[in-house]
Amino acid sequence: MPIVIDHLSHTYFDGGMGSLSAVEDLSLTIHEGKFLAIMGHTGCGKTTLVQHLNGLLLPSSGRVLVDGLDTTDKKQRSTIRSLVGMVFQYPEYQLFADTVKEDIAFGPRNMKLSIEEVNLRVSRAMAMVGLSYDSFADKSPFELSGGEKRRAALAGILAMEPKYLVLDEPMAGLDPQGRRQILQMLEELRQSTGCAIIMVSHSMEDVARHADRILVMKAGKQMYLDTPQSVFAHAEELSKMNLSLPAACRVAALLRQKGVDVPLDICTREDLEAYLMGRLKP
Amino acid sequence: MDITLGQFIPGNSCIHRLDPRTKIWLMLAYILMVFLVKSMVLFVLPLVYVLLALKLGHIHLSYFFKAIKPIRVLLVFMFLLNLFVTPGETVLFSWRFIVVTREGLRQALFISLRLVLLMTGASLMTLTTSPIALTDGLERMLSPLKAIHFPAHELAMMMTIALRFIPTLMEEADKIKKAQLARGADFESGNLIARAKAMIPILIPLFVSAFRRADELAMAMESRCYHGGEGRTKLHQLRFTRGDLWAALVTAAFLLVIILVQALVPGLV
Numbered sequence: 040m041p042i043v044i045d046h047l048s049h050t051y052f053d054g055g056m057g058s059l060s061a062v063e064d065l066s067l068t069i070h071e072g073k074f075l076a077i078m079g080h081t082g083c084g085k086t087t088l089v090q091h092l093n094g095l096l097l098p099s100s101g102r103v104l105v106d107g108l109d110t111t112d113k114k115q116r117s118t119i120r121s122l123v124g125m126v127f128q129y130p131e132y133q134l135f136a137d138t139v140k141e142d143i144a145f146g147p148r149n150m151k152l153s154i155e156e157v158n159l160r161v162s163r164a165m166a167m168v169g170l171s172y173d174s175f176a177d178k179s180p181f182e183l184s185g186g187e188k189r190r191a192a193l194a195g196i197l198a199m200e201p202k203y204l205v206l207d208e209p210m211a212g213l214d215p216q217g218r219r220q221i222l223q224m225l226e227e228l229r230q231s232t233g234c235a236i237i238m239v240s241h242s243m244e245d246v247a248r249h250a251d252r253i254l255v256m257k258a259g260k261q262m263y264l265d266t267p268q269s270v271f272a273h274a275e276e277l278s279k280m281n282l283s284l285p286a287a288c289r290v291a292a293l294l295r296q297k298g299v300d301v302p303l304d305i306c307t308r309e310d311l312e313a314y315l316m317g318r319l320k321p
Numbered sequence: 322m323d324i325t326l327g328q329f330i331p332g333n334s335c336i337h338r339l340d341p342r343t344k345i346w347l348m349l350a351y352i353l354m355v356f357l358v359k360s361m362v363l364f365v366l367p368l369v370y371v372l373l374a375l376k377l378g379h380i381h382l383s384y385f386f387k388a389i390k391p392i393r394v395l396l397v398f399m400f401l402l403n404l405f406v407t408p409g410e411t412v413l414f415s416w417r418f419i420v421v422t423r424e425g426l427r428q429a430l431f432i433s434l435r436l437v438l439l440m441t442g443a444s445l446m447t448l449t450t451s452p453i454a455l456t457d458g459l460e461r462m463l464s465p466l467k468a469i470h471f472p473a474h475e476l477a478m479m480m481t482i483a484l485r486f487i488p489t490l491m492e493e494a495d496k497i498k499k500a501q502l503a504r505g506a507d508f509e510s511g512n513l514i515a516r517a518k519a520m521i522p523i524l525i526p527l528f529v530s531a532f533r534r535a536d537e538l539a540m541a542m543e544s545r546c547y548h549g550g551e552g553r554t555k556l557h558q559l560r561f562t563r564g565d566l567w568a569a570l571v572t573a574a575f576l577l578v579i580i581l582v583q584a585l586v587p588g589l590v
């Protein structure tokens with residue numbers, strides 16, 4: 040069963056006087072095992088939207104159903120939170136336990152799993168994010184480097200083995216290699232467990248390569264919801280919204296200006312390469 | 322969370338424009354005024370004073386009641402305590418062991434009025450003075466004490482920084498709370514001890530981040546050559562103006578009237 044977002048609106052009130060509608064009448068279905076990317080200009084409501092997926096925020100109007108469970112239903116909330124894992128921006132700031140092991144076990148423990156199961160999941164999650172159990176399990180999370188902290192925090196969510204994994208700009212502040220590692224890890228996770236991924240990201244290249252669908256938001260509303268190929272075909276509108284295109288799209292556009300009719304649905308380097316190579320062959 | 326109490330409301334009224342030092346002195350004078358008043362009738366004077374200041378500061382009357390809200394429990398408690406324990410002769414009302422005397426009622430009303438007036442006066446100052454101006458004024462007022470090595474500048478700087486970071490830390494706490502909720506943390510069920518324990522996953526990251534911020538701020542200040550108050554000049558010099566003089570005169574007049582009336586007219590209720 041999918042996550043169904045049905046005419047969701049969310050309004051923030053500040054001190055009684057002003058109000059700000061951060062998400063407006065948004066409907067969306069998030070399918071199992073798929074990769075959905077969410078993009079948009081800063082302040083357009085991405086974080087607000089994803090915090091509805093596990094009931095951290097509740098709709099001002101509309102509904103969010105996770106596998107048929109309404110997020111406003113208090114009794115279902117812990118079930119929903121174990122179904123939908125959420126990685127916040129800079130997740131390393133949530134580490135708190137004495138050891139990395141303990142910190143990763145926090146989620147699974149809250150799910151009331153048996154000790155054996157918790158331990159199993161902790162070691163599995165650590166392996167997945169590439170932290171070796173022997174050298175990191177008993178370290179204090181505060182002794183790790185920035186990148187290692189981020190991975191430990193990620194492992195804390197993965198150990199809950201969610202069916203939907205929501206990530207809010209998980210690669211902010213990482214170097215290109217760190218970003219690649221995280222993306223690769225997400226791809227592996229999706230293949231091995233069939234976990235759906237919902238990722239807020241500003242990185243066009245990564246989104247173009249990995250996402251099945253892209254949701255582009257503008258001022259709390261849905262602008263586009265489509266495959267990367269179709270979304271990036273709206274080059275002009277996107278650049279008006281201050282969203283840059285992937286490099287391959289920009290190269291394709293330049294080639295088009297020079298009279299090479301590159302198809303509009305090319306948005307990764309590999310596709311462009313393949314197309315150009317195809318043309319070169321007689 | 323409601324932290325609007327005593328929060329600065331930006332404005333450009335004549336009260337807003339007063340020198341922060343004047344406002345601190347005037348508030349002290351006002352407190353003196355409230356404590357000098359020994360009769361019910363004379364409470365009119367500090368009341369008029371405060372209402373006048375509200376009016377001149379373009380502050381809505383509802384803030385008067387907002388200021389009392391956080392002390393309402395204390396207010397009721399003080400009222401009842403004074404009502405029942407003040408010794409007196411003229412019994413107004415008695416039922417079993419509960420005795421209300423005329424003196425008790427007077428004392429209870431008296432104390433409550435005093436509390437209300439003190440509270441509104443104090444919040445009037447914070448409503449019309451930005452925290453920065455307030456600490457600036459405080460620093461200048463305390464600077465003569467530097468001669469005896471009192472750290473006036475450091476104290477003011479600490480206050481400014483603390484005030485600046487309260488909203489930031491609240492936001493941070495909210496973020497961390499959400500992150501732990503997403504990991505299935507439960508802050509609502511269980512007994513008191515269980516709940517206190519459940520706060521650990523919020524408090525530790527919050528402290529870590531507060532220390533990190535403090536560290537970063539110290540670094541940023543030092544790299545901009547901050548070296549304490551020694552020889553430091555101000556962007557905005559504090560200056561007394563004609564308005565400050567007028568405010569001081571009006572306040573002095575109020576004080577004088579209270580003192581004189583109490584001295585010359587004995588037996589006011």
Ligand SMILES: Nc1ncnc2c1ncn2[C@@H]1O[C@H](COP(=O)(O)OP(=O)(O)OP(=O)(O)O)[C@@H](O)[C@H]1O
Nearest residue numbers: 051052053059061080081082083084085086087088
């Ligand atoms: N707790 C809050 N109270 C009031 N307004 C808020 C709150 N959180 C967010 N907002 C406002 O709601 C709007 C959407 O914020 P949101 O955090 O969802 O944006 P975003 O798309 O995640 O931005 P970014 O890319 O910068 O993370 C913004 O205008 C923001 O100012």
Ligand SMILES: [Mg+2]
Nearest residue numbers: 085086087207
């Ligand atoms: Mg955001």
